[in-house]
Each structure stands twice: as C-alpha cells, then as structure tokens.
Amino acid sequence: MKNIHKQFPGVKALSDVSLRLYPGEVHALMGENGAGKSTLIKVLTGVYSIDEGEVELDGATVSVQSPQESQAVGISTVYQEVNLCPNLTVAENIYIGREPKKHGRIWWKEMNTRAAELLKERMNLQIDVTLPLQMYSVAVQQLVAIARALNISAKVLILDEPTSSLDRIEVQQLFTIINKLKGEGLSILFVTHFLEQMYEISDRVTILRGGEFVGEYMARELTRMDLVLKMIGKEMHLLKELPKLVEDDKEAAGEILLEVSGLGRKGAVEPFDLTIHRGEVVGLAGLLGAGRTEAARLFFGADKADSGQITFPAKSGGIHSPREAIARRIAFCSENRKTEGIIEDLTVRENMMLALQARQGWLKSIPRKKQEELADEYIGILNINPKNSGHLIKNLSGGNQQKVLLAKWLLTQPELFILDEPTRGIDIGAKAEIQKLVLSLSRQGMSFLFISSELEEVLRVSDRIAVLRDHCKVREISGKDMNQHEIMQAIAGG
Incomplete structure (x- = not known):
C-alpha cells in the first residue's frame, strides 16, 4: 500500500500511509484508538474506496471495490467478532456460497469430507464438521473463520484482533497455526493491541498514530518503551511530570x-x-x-x-x-x-x-x-x-x-x-x-x-x-x- 489517503466529511482518517507485506511474514499493525488501523484494513479490502494512493499485489496494481473483489484477488480478513453463521454447521460456514454440487444439488457428503480434511491439514483441528458452529468455543470458531479464508486461495490473511476473546492456551494454539501458515509462505497482517503477543509472533511492525504513518520497524529491534512512545506520540525528553491538580497536602485517604x-x-x-x-x-x-x-x-x-x-x-x-x-x-x-x-x-x-x-x-x-x-x-x-x-x-x-x-x-x-x-x-x-x-x-x-x-x-x-x-x-x-x-x-x- 503506497501513500494512502482517505477522508470522510470533516475527518482526515488516513494521511499518506504506507504498508509493506512480505511472503512468509507476520506483520503487526499497531496504534491507539483512532490511529487509522481499521480504516486502512477497510481500504485494503474494498469496504472504502481510496482517495489517493495505490495498492500493489505481486507487483501488479490492484483496485478492489468490494470485500468480494478483495477475496477474489487473494486478500481475506478474519475479524475480531467472528462473522460467520453460528446456526449453520462448520462445513456450511466454510463453503457457504461455494458449496460443491452434484446433479444440481448440494453434495453434502463431499462438502463435509472436504471441510474435515481442510481443518485437519491446515489447522491441525479434528472436529465434527456436521455440528452447528455455535457448539464450539470462540477459539475454534476463529480457526474455522481462518480455514474459510484460506480456502478462498488467500495470499494475504488479515487477522483483526484475533486474540481479544481467547485465553492463554487458546492464544498459543492460534499462534501455532499462524506459524504454520507463515511457513507456507502466507503474508499475515496481525492487528493487535497486545504488546507481548506482538513481540512473540511478529517479524515486522507498522505503527500508525492519528491517521498518519509513524514508521515500519523490525520487531526484534524495537524496544517496548520505544513502541509505546511511538504509539502515543511522546518523546523521552518530554516525559516530565506535569503540574497536578491533586494537592500534595491533601489529607490521607480515609477508611x-x-x-x-x-x-x-x-x-x-x-x-x-x-x-x-x-x-x-x-x-x-x-x-x-x-x-x-x-x-x-x-x-x-x-x-x-x-x-x-x-x-x-x-x-x-x-x-x-x-x-x-x-x-x-x-x-x-x-x-x-x-x-x-x-x-x-x-x-x-x-x-x-x-x-x-x-x-x-x-x-x-x-x-x-x-x-x-x-x-x-x-x-x-x-x-x-x-x-x-x-x-x-x-x-x-x-x-x-x-x-x-x-x-x-x-x-x-x-x-x-x-x-x-x-x-x-x-x-x-x-x-x-x-x-x-x-x-x-x-x-x-x-x-x-x-x-x-x-x-x-x-x-x-x-x-x-x-x-x-x-x-x-x-x-x-x-x-x-x-x-x-x-x-x-x-x-x-x-
């Protein structure tokens, strides 16, 4: 993504923002509330049109006008809130809109077999794909959403706050899958607000602040303090205690x-x-x-x-x-x-x-x-x-x-x-x-x-x-x- 600009009435959401993704890399996107992370993702996936700038995929300029077009060119997104259908089966969620057909009808047996094989091979997940999605934990639902994204020939996988509802064990299970996909050459954009998780899973990090590009850094070379300072826009020499409203002579706290x-x-x-x-x-x-x-x-x-x-x-x-x-x-x-x-x-x-x-x-x-x-x-x-x-x-x-x-x-x-x-x-x-x-x-x-x-x-x-x-x-x-x-x-x- 090169020199992206996006403006809404009265609001400059993105100003000259760039982002580079490499094959076989986990790239973290970080920034505080209002930094422009969500807007950048929506521009990349065709939810919003670009005012200025361009997107290149595999060296060729692409212009996607909808999420469907972004999936067609190989860009898939898994959102923080799993946007699947909990009342449908796992297999139906994976193949919805693309169900295998036989004699003009959905080929249920083939769809269930393909879904089970996909989850086992790509996600290391063995579950009953004929059960409703809502029968499984949020962590499993996240993996099903990722499997669906991968099954649409994804080159770029965007994970938007995928760990916000997971416990530590579930996070580690997800990270195992992410590392496996990374080894297969997939480009993964990992949007997160967890500092420790960013350092654990990411190779590179791009920081946004106030809709502007702060910088791109190798994760291992960026200290935690520098990361926080760049996100909130402070410099070390400015971190001096401001005058406080609380008086020093305020009485000690009561009972x-x-x-x-x-x-x-x-x-x-x-x-x-x-x-x-x-x-x-x-x-x-x-x-x-x-x-x-x-x-x-x-x-x-x-x-x-x-x-x-x-x-x-x-x-x-x-x-x-x-x-x-x-x-x-x-x-x-x-x-x-x-x-x-x-x-x-x-x-x-x-x-x-x-x-x-x-x-x-x-x-x-x-x-x-x-x-x-x-x-x-x-x-x-x-x-x-x-x-x-x-x-x-x-x-x-x-x-x-x-x-x-x-x-x-x-x-x-x-x-x-x-x-x-x-x-x-x-x-x-x-x-x-x-x-x-x-x-x-x-x-x-x-x-x-x-x-x-x-x-x-x-x-x-x-x-x-x-x-x-x-x-x-x-x-x-x-x-x-x-x-x-x-x-x-x-x-x-x-």
Whole structure:
C-alpha cells in the first residue's frame, strides 16, 4: 500500500500511509484508538474506496471495490467478532456460497469430507464438521473463520484482533497455526493491541498514530518503551511530570471503602487485587485494550466475574449485578456515551432521573415538580447548556451530554463513582470542569475509579494509579513515583 489517503466529511482518517507485506511474514499493525488501523484494513479490502494512493499485489496494481473483489484477488480478513453463521454447521460456514454440487444439488457428503480434511491439514483441528458452529468455543470458531479464508486461495490473511476473546492456551494454539501458515509462505497482517503477543509472533511492525504513518520497524529491534512512545506520540525528553491538580497536602485517604481480591473474567482481565479508600481517586492507566474497561465493568457487576470477589468492610455481601451495585451506591459512567449512557429521544431532565428512579423502584415515581427542581439544580452546578431541562439530550453538545450523565449518577449520591473516559471527545473547557468536579467531590469523601487514555489527565486527578497491560494489572504507583515515565515503563514492560 503506497501513500494512502482517505477522508470522510470533516475527518482526515488516513494521511499518506504506507504498508509493506512480505511472503512468509507476520506483520503487526499497531496504534491507539483512532490511529487509522481499521480504516486502512477497510481500504485494503474494498469496504472504502481510496482517495489517493495505490495498492500493489505481486507487483501488479490492484483496485478492489468490494470485500468480494478483495477475496477474489487473494486478500481475506478474519475479524475480531467472528462473522460467520453460528446456526449453520462448520462445513456450511466454510463453503457457504461455494458449496460443491452434484446433479444440481448440494453434495453434502463431499462438502463435509472436504471441510474435515481442510481443518485437519491446515489447522491441525479434528472436529465434527456436521455440528452447528455455535457448539464450539470462540477459539475454534476463529480457526474455522481462518480455514474459510484460506480456502478462498488467500495470499494475504488479515487477522483483526484475533486474540481479544481467547485465553492463554487458546492464544498459543492460534499462534501455532499462524506459524504454520507463515511457513507456507502466507503474508499475515496481525492487528493487535497486545504488546507481548506482538513481540512473540511478529517479524515486522507498522505503527500508525492519528491517521498518519509513524514508521515500519523490525520487531526484534524495537524496544517496548520505544513502541509505546511511538504509539502515543511522546518523546523521552518530554516525559516530565506535569503540574497536578491533586494537592500534595491533601489529607490521607480515609477508611477502606471496598477491597477487590482475585477478581477476574476469562478473556477479559486476569485476576487482580485493588483497594479503594473513601475520598480517594484511583486511576487506571494502560493502552487501548489493556483491560481497563473490562475491570470497571466487573466493579459494577455489568459483566459477571468468574473468579475473586468484591468485599465491603463496613457491609456484608458483594456485587453480582448493576442493580446490586447501585444499591451499594456505586455509579458507572460508561465510555460508550451514545449506546450505554444517554437515551437520545428523552429530555435532559428525563435522562437525569433514570438512575435515581431505578434505585428507588419504578412503582415509586419521582413527582414531576421534584424532577424539575433536581434537574435545574444540577444544570446550575455543572453549568450545563442550554439551561432548559426540557431540551432533548440529542441536541446537546458532547460535553454537555457528558455533564448530564454525571448529573444522572450524582443524583444517586454514590460512594464510588466509576468514570470510564469521562472527557473523551469533549472540548478542553468541559474537560477542566469535569476534572475539577472529580477533585472537589473526592475532598467531600466520594471515591473515584478514573479511567482515561490521556496519561496527563490520569496523573492530574489521581491519588494512586493502577497500571494494566495485556489484560493484567502489572503495577500500582503512588507518591513521588507518579509520573509519566514510571507509568510508561510499566505499560511497556519487558
């Protein structure tokens, strides 16, 4: 891919990006959220057209206009979410649209035989191909998707976050297959956010940042620290501690609010321990996909943990659902504001009342006058614009929508407030207001679990920082060690 440009209305998604793939090589594509990885793949596979630049395959220029055309020239993709049909058999999924025929009808016996031989020879996988795909694990489904891609005469195989839902044993099984395919001369583009896996399986790596090409490197020659620095755009001499909003003379954290011991979920986050005190802001730092959001969802009971527990020294029982979390005065502001936060067709007031109404029960409705008083109060406290609580929330700016979400949960008077990317996509003024609000409430005794991709922001508001890497909590940092360099080293590992 040479000098690729792709623009959407108001957004320059790719600017002069290049990518080289060699036969018999695993080439990693890395970058933070919004770096342009997905757009580059969609350009390569014909989902998006190219504005400028060209693609060459085997020395000849190709122009693919659809995913079907990309498969026809030998470029196949296996996505993070397996895009097969779980209700069909394994054999049907492999040959769908290309079923062997006999006398004008599908030749079932031949199709099943071919599918079984393909999986055995190429994937080292022996399973009953006549069973529905949904009967098998995600790891097996991934291998079936790869087998289907290879059966369409693939020269280039794109694996888009193939290990995000796999455990360690399943990852190793997949890597064994990848190395086998690499030995057969296949070009494999491995899109991942796992640093350790990149070094384990990749020969070469291309890094994107903000839709631009940062560089192409031999994996063995690129240190982990350099990799992280290039992904987030920092230079070593710039990694100086920024002025913090947290005062050095802030009183020591209060009593323990809750303790987490061995909490984990297979494929999401490895078991970890963490203690949160009253009035403490605990930051979660790490690259995209490190496991920060997954950990937060376990705290709130949005996802079910399969190991460990959450305990409250002052109370009995744990958390097994969002309802129980809300009852224990835990609030959760999701990073997915549009899909898990606001309800667009409701007003500002109606959105604000949702969590409070849910906590006290739907049979005990909050009087309309009380709703308006509370909404007007928090519109003033958080400086939400416009001031009219009757406006539909979908007509507000992103920053003001975020403030409405904060108000929704603050109305429940939480003891622990989990904020997952609370300032993403909003202007700098709104960011500053939210950061100051967090610190003001923490001084009043409210505890926070604060997640942000911006290290500067985590440092500015946190009393203590837990660092995650590749779904594992690797370090806790506090006091004089709380600076960007220490966090970056923990993220980089090695």
